[in-house]
């Protein structure tokens with residue numbers, strides 16, 4: 001193709017260098033905003049920026065067009081430095097219709113860029129969005145923001161006119177026009193998206209060509225029209241050397257499972273039932289049958305985990321995944337898996353609860369469910385990834401723990417991590433250590449009966465699998481005698497077994513790394529977080545540190561058992577703050593286990609924390625402590641604290 | 649290779665059997681132990697998976713691999729095991745409460761998928777382990793602990809349900825008719841695809857004699873009809889009665905009154921399940937209840953074969969998966 005392909009910095013206009021940009025693309029569910037966002041993210045990642053994303057879409061597949069409920073948004077931050085969140089406030093907002101404008105404008109920073117598809121603004125749309133007239137007529141909007149109206153629909157129609165497409169087909173390209181404009185504005189290359197168009201619409205050449213024309217027209221519009229005077233340039237970020245790829249959380253989980261299977265020379269069985277936001281793991285894994293992956297789309301959540309337990313009994317690496325409501329249905333079989341002492345992984349991609357709750361929104365409210373939502377004493381290890389790319393590592397770690405201790409391991413992801421993306425450094429497969437698994441073979445001394453519940457130093461039992469001569473045994477949910485595994489109603493044995501199963505999980509604490517902190521090892525405030533809030537908490541704590549506050553951050557990866565040094569750590573700070581997207585579930589655990597008075601920062605809106613709201617909360621406590629410190633320092637009692645605060 | 653010749657006792661585990669004395673379960677256990685050595689599958693390649701209920705204690709008594717799982721869910725565990733370990737012979741042991749009430753969903757789905765396993769459904773028309781509540785197969789009006797004024801549920805017919813779910817092997821037998829039971833279990837084991845055998849099993853404690861019309865040696869000839877492939881449907885102590893189709897209805901006729909070719913010929917191999925379904929609707933006392941194999945359709949792909957064929961096909965088409973290649977696929981960028 002000889003056509004000019006604009007790339008970064010190829011604009012003839014003024015270019016302004018910025019550290020990072022946060023932009024949100026918002027429109028109707030049918031406007032292709034998720035596609036636009038994904039493309040912008042990939043393109044930015046390929047330019048070497050660090051990226052973090054936050055897709056936000058309605059639970060309905062086709063919510064009524066033009067309504068507020070139907071608004072779909074995609075937020076991405078790309079930056080020249082390492083970033084951990086998709087950004088709090090928007091530098092730029094692109095809206096395709098009035099509903100998108102009114103539902104998103106509140107997040108645009110004063111002075112921010114508001115780009116409007118003016119063709120999406122008419123009386124019909126005002127009515128659908130339930131606004132009395134054009135919201136842009138409100139003078140405050142033009143005072144506060146830099147507003148640019150672009151006739152995206154008409155310009156797209158003009159751009160593709162020569163192709164003779166129907167009006168509907170032509171209009172469907174307008175997200176590519178918007179994309180082209182956004183690419184111009186932020187100095188992005190069109191190449192990755194052109195490649196995407198060729199791959200995706202290759203079989204429909206006219207559609208491919210129309211999208212390409214719309215994309216180029218959008219770029220050209222930015223370059224030629226006087227509406228835009230300046231474009232922006234974001235330098236590549238200084239990430240660790242290596243080859244990178246933009247990764248979404250669910251994809252990283254799937255790939256981590258593949259890696260764990262190969263490292264342990266196992267084939268992967270994935271039993272599941274479709275549920276938001278976990279289904280993408282199934283979609284992803286079902287593509288990799290040539291890796292020996294067998295995906296089973298079960299008739300329900302219970303069948304999904306039942307099959308998983310069955311596959312584990314047969315000696316396969318078995319995994320099931322769901323979200324909160326599905327995990328509730330799996331509870332009984334999770335208990336059986338624990339009782340059978342078989343290795344497997346149970347993934348909970350949390351979403352807003354309770355009940356059906358907020359399927360497409362994020363929350364951290366299943367922690368207590370996975371820990372305690374089963375009958376009887378039913379301890380299971382629980383791990384939580386901190387970011388999309390971390391899902392790759394945690395899947396493998398979960399499998400290592402599962403096979404070492406012969407126990408189902410729970411991974412607590414969430415919707416924010418699952419659908420968010422960030423750069424992932426591609427590992428060298430040759431450097432990955434094998435995961436050793438030994439299945440016992442027929443005992444030479446066949447006079448001695450095989451003991452399916454004999455235990456090693458980790459209290460794990462042997463993983464003897466059907467097909468092995470001489471090791472025939474029966475497992476089941478009834479309490480069993482230690483060693484023989486025979487059904488036992490003996491009171492002493494029951495107490496012994498309950499303790500043994502708990503002790504087996506507790507022993508894992510001796511093998512996981514101790515809890516690390518970012519910041520001073522003791523002092524005023526410790527922020528304790530887990531799961532998907534890592535990015536916001538980390539960024540907030542760093543900001544507070546740079547403002548001179550004595551604050552440290554401990555992000556807990558191992559929620560059961562806790563790292564061995566956690567209790568000591570908590571008592572090294574005057575105040576322990578626990579931000580969570582729930583009513584205080586980790587806080588409750590910490591208080592009950594360590595008798596440390598933790599203070600919760602709790603948000604249950606289906607949305608992640610913003611950095612600024614955390615900074616505000618941390619500051620409020622630091623402030624309080626500061627007063628107290630001043631009082632105390634009059635008594636010369638708090639020199640340490642002040643010193644640390646300066647050092648921080 | 650010469651396989652050691654096993655005896656029925658080789659299949660007995662060291663655990664004491666704990667069913668009530670006189671329970672029909674004993675007979676099924678005995679027939680299973682008798683049939684297994686005839687199949688030539690080694691003990692370590694045999695797995696029994698059960699749900700919850702009296703019948704579900706079965707795996708503990710077999711010297712094979714076994715799993716006593718969760719109420720109603722045995723087919724799900726079997727699905728995971730059989731799809732990943734197609735080399736194993738997998739049996740599911742279940743009951744009327746286990747398979748038809750709490751596990752109704754899995755029962756339908758395992759049948760329609762045609763997973764290559766054998767399901768033995770012990771139907772005693774009562775909840776035994778929980779001491780005598782009515783079950784989904786209890787008769788209407790039956791007085792039990794939980795239905796002092798009579799059960800108001802319409803009973804479920806497991807074979808009708810199985811045939812509607814496109815099961816490829818459907819059979820019925822009786823705990824008291826040991827030879828028939830053994831033969832039927834054997835045929836179930838030999839079928840490729842899901843085999844369902846409903847066994848009328850007497851719970852002598854909570855529902856004694858509920859199916860005596862069929863189980864009692866004296867009553868059986870008048871109240872049951874033995875299905876044989878390619879043979880006319882004839883029953884009665886004197887084999888003087890038969891079944892024929894009039895319009896779209898079955899009716900009982902005296903064999904002497906009709907020409908021989910008027911009688912319905914049993915075709916277990918027919919893909920069309922309409923007649924199999926009609927046979928499953930024949931209920932006492934209006935009709936003799938058929939026992940034997942209702943349906944045995946060959947050549948339907950099994951779920952385990954298909955899931956594994958896709959893996960093989962994918963490996964052939966794309967080559968054995970390479971993680972490094974996968975990781976480096978699509979858009980990547982370098983940081984120096």
Ligand code: SF4
Pocket residue numbers: 666667668670671672673702772776777850851852853854
């Ligand atoms: S309760 Fe009934 S079914 Fe259960 S073991 Fe006793 S006789 Fe058999």
